[in-house]
Amino acid sequence: MRGGVILRFVALLGLAAPLCDMSRAAAQAGPHDRVPHQAWSFEGPLGRFDLSAVQRGYAVYAQVCSACHGMKSMTYGDLAATGLTMEQVGRIAATQQVPGGVDAQGDPVTRAATPADHFRDPFANPAAAAAANNGVAPPDQSRLALVYPGGPDRIYAVLTGYREPPAAYRPSHAGAVYNPYASGREIAMPPPLRDGQVVYTDGTPATTAQEARDVTTFLAWVAQPHLEARHRLGAQVVLYLLFLAVLAFLLKRRLWSDVH
Amino acid sequence: MTDAGSRDRPDEQEKAGLVPWLDARLPVVSAFRREYVDYRTPRNLNGLWNFGAILTVVLLVMLATGIFLAVNYTPTAAGAFASIEAIDRQLPSGWLLRSIHVTGASMFLAALYIHLFRGLYYGSYKAPREVLWLTGLVLLAMVMLTAFAGYVLPWGQMSYWGADVAGKAVDAIPGVGPWLEHFLQGGDAPGDVSLHRFFILHMVLAFAVLGVVGIHVAALHVTGSNNPLGIEPRGAGDTLPFHPYYTSKDALGLILFALLFAVVVFFLPDVVFEAENFRPANPLHTPADIEPEWYFLPFYGILQSVPSKFGGLLASVGAILVLFLVPWLDRSPIRSARFRPLYRACMGVLVVCFVLLGFVGRHHAQGGWMIAGRIAVVYYFAHFLVLLPLSARTERGIVLPDGIAGAGRRGA
Numbered sequence: 001m002r003g004g005v006i007l008r009f010v011a012l013l014g015l016a017a018p019l020c021d022m023s024r025a026a027a028q029a030g031p032h033d034r035v036p037h038q039a040w041s042f043e044g045p046l047g048r049f050d051l052s053a054v055q056r057g058y059a060v061y062a063q064v065c066s067a068c069h070g071m072k073s074m075t076y077g078d079l080a081a082t083g084l085t086m087e088q089v090g091r092i093a094a095t096q097q098v099p100g101g102v103d104a105q106g107d108p109v110t111r112a113a114t115p116a117d118h119f120r121d122p123f124a125n126p127a128a129a130a131a132a133n134n135g136v137a138p139p140d141q142s143r144l145a146l147v148y149p150g151g152p153d154r155i156y157a158v159l160t161g162y163r164e165p166p167a168a169y170r171p172s173h174a175g176a177v178y179n180p181y182a183s184g185r186e187i188a189m190p191p192p193l194r195d196g197q198v199v200y201t202d203g204t205p206a207t208t209a210q211e212a213r214d215v216t217t218f219l220a221w222v223a224q225p226h227l228e229a230r231h232r233l234g235a236q237v238v239l240y241l242l243f244l245a246v247l248a249f250l251l252k253r254r255l256w257s258d259v260h
Numbered sequence: 261m262t263d264a265g266s267r268d269r270p271d272e273q274e275k276a277g278l279v280p281w282l283d284a285r286l287p288v289v290s291a292f293r294r295e296y297v298d299y300r301t302p303r304n305l306n307g308l309w310n311f312g313a314i315l316t317v318v319l320l321v322m323l324a325t326g327i328f329l330a331v332n333y334t335p336t337a338a339g340a341f342a343s344i345e346a347i348d349r350q351l352p353s354g355w356l357l358r359s360i361h362v363t364g365a366s367m368f369l370a371a372l373y374i375h376l377f378r379g380l381y382y383g384s385y386k387a388p389r390e391v392l393w394l395t396g397l398v399l400l401a402m403v404m405l406t407a408f409a410g411y412v413l414p415w416g417q418m419s420y421w422g423a424d425v426a427g428k429a430v431d432a433i434p435g436v437g438p439w440l441e442h443f444l445q446g447g448d449a450p451g452d453v454s455l456h457r458f459f460i461l462h463m464v465l466a467f468a469v470l471g472v473v474g475i476h477v478a479a480l481h482v483t484g485s486n487n488p489l490g491i492e493p494r495g496a497g498d499t500l501p502f503h504p505y506y507t508s509k510d511a512l513g514l515i516l517f518a519l520l521f522a523v524v525v526f527f528l529p530d531v532v533f534e535a536e537n538f539r540p541a542n543p544l545h546t547p548a549d550i551e552p553e554w555y556f557l558p559f560y561g562i563l564q565s566v567p568s569k570f571g572g573l574l575a576s577v578g579a580i581l582v583l584f585l586v587p588w589l590d591r592s593p594i595r596s597a598r599f600r601p602l603y604r605a606c607m608g609v610l611v612v613c614f615v616l617l618g619f620v621g622r623h624h625a626q627g628g629w630m631i632a633g634r635i636a637v638v639y640y641f642a643h644f645l646v647l648l649p650l651s652a653r654t655e656r657g658i659v660l661p662d663g664i665a666g667a668g669r670r671g672a
């Protein structure tokens with residue numbers, strides 16, 4: 001009957017409401033240039049990660065970004081999911097020094113990290129992070145690709161977007177630089193990437209664009225490390241349930257055939 | 261054992277086997293047979309009657325995944341966020357169980373709203389089902405509290421500032437407000453003490469909900485289900501045994517619901533995960549846009565449409581309280597809206613207003629939304645307090661069908 005249909009429709013509307021105006025997040029930041037869309041392999045409902053790009057991206061993070069940005073939620077062991085062996089992960093961890101308690105005199109010491117350790121934090125505390133960076137603490141990058149308005153496209157745009165400022169530009173505070181894609185077209189992070197800045201072990205030419213692309217892919221992976229497993233399992237579960245639904249429908253129709 | 265039992269009462273003829281033995285002492289088997297196999301159910305229930313079973317199953321899923329989360333969660337301001345991250349990243353399948361739990365909360369409330377509006381539309385609250393209706397509303401209130409407490413636990417930005425907004429709402433109560441806020445929060449702002457309390461509240465309420473569901477279903481089995489025609493079954497021809505008819509129908513409904521559930525868990529997690537809550541709580545930095553989960557938006561819309569803060573609080577709490585009066589506000593002897601043209605139209609408007617209030621809440625009742633919000637609030641209360649009691653007068657000369665079987669089949 002019509003009432004029931006309306007009821008159902010409105011219920012659906014209610015369910016769909018959160019889907020609408022999802023772009024709000026992007027609107028809340030200060031003005032910036034339109035961010036060009038990039039093609040990423042991890043987009044869309046069947047997206048997956050290019051794991052060699054993720055591995056190269058880790059190299060960029062380790063050699064460049066990690067000097068200022070933490071990634072607290074990650075452990076070195078998590079890197080195994082990028083396709084590395086536990087042995088390789090152990091070697092990567094061992095190159096990093098993490099706090100190791102105190103020595104016999106009670107002074108803090110460091111030790112080589114193990115796969116169970118969380119990523120080393122570059123600063124002792126947020127105040128130290130802010131003090132070392134003209135008063136603006138570099139954000140933690142564990143979920144940056146999810147929480148940064150504009151997502152991976154905008155991260156890539158910012159990393160490759162540094163250029164000569166227009167004549168009228170005056171930095172609003174010490175250490176600020178012009179970047180058309182940053183919020184308010186200004187950012188407290190000096191250009192982090194240059195051609196040849198990173199050493200890639202797989203022979204990929206380390207152009208600025210390549211480094212930016214790889215590290216953005218890495219950040220997207222870190223923000224959603226289970227994306228691929230989620231999509232794969234999801235396809236299996238949905239197919240299974242569809243099959244089950246058909247069987248349940250046939251069963252129900254058969255059982256009810258003497259009622260209608 | 262069986263022999264010993266029968267020797268005690270030699271006059272009683274007892275059948276052999278463990279099941280009859282148990283059933284003679286604790287009649288779980290025959291009770292199950294009576295209530296879930298032979299149980300007479302109106303033959304014309306439509307898909308909206310699937311949602312009670314769906315809610316029950318989702319509740320069990322929530323409890324199962326919730327226990328898993330609880331044993332890996334740290335209820336302290338310093339440790340909560342990191343423990344959730346560890347569940348998501350380092351625990352095997354932790355991301356999946358957490359995603360099911362978070363998605364489950366949204367799906368549960370969606371199903372709950374459908375279940376509730378079904379009851380309103382078909383007059384399932386009327387005699388003799390008033391207690392059933394009231395226990396349902398108690399469940400609604402408990403589930404909302406549980407969901408709110410749960411949302412605070414990850415201690416992200418939205419968790420923290422959501423708790424803060426709720427505290428400010430309590431603060432608006434004249435006289436005792438500030439004291440009560442301080443008392444409930446255990447401080448001037450959400451912190452360690454409040455987080456610990458929310459954790460305990462969340463767990464205790466979740467299991468209490470299970471208990472109240474037991475009472476709800478017990479009450480249902482006393483009166484039996486209402487149905488889309490709203491008339492009592494006249495004879496055996498009007499009903500069907502619960503099994504296999506409604507077991508098969510509920511199974512189909514459950515699978516379709518699970519399908520929708522799976523699509524959200526695996527392909528659309530952004531619908532239920534608010535990105536801002538992936539930032540750890542920061543008491544020094546207020547997010548640009550504090551917004552509750554979608555299922556609270558209609559009540560948030562009411563809160564913000566009313567000019568005074570305390571008035572808003574009263575109105576949004578009143579929006580739920582007024583539902584408790586519905587069985588006595590409605591004077592019509594006819595249950596189903598199918599036979600009540602005016603009430604039926606009013607129900608349509610009510611649902612539209614409820615959804616509209618959700619959008620008002622989302623836009624913080626600014627500009628045109630404020631006006632829309634106020635109109636919707638007025639309609640919401642007028643619907644229950646004026647239109648519902650008066651609509652009975654417009655219903656003259658309405659002929660109800662003689663029986664369910666005779667009424668023929670019609671859609672929803």
Ligand code: HEM
Binds near residue numbers: 375385394397473486
């Ligand atoms: C934890 C939440 C709840 C659970 C698990 C639950 C469960 C159930 C079940 C299993 C049924 C029988 C199947 C059906 O008619 O769909 C039922 C019926 C009913 N419930 Fe609930 N319920 C819940 C919340 C509510 C709420 C919030 C209300 C509204 C105030 C409500 C009102 C009713 C009514 C009126 C019926 C009888 C409907 C009829 O026979 O026409 N329930 N419930």
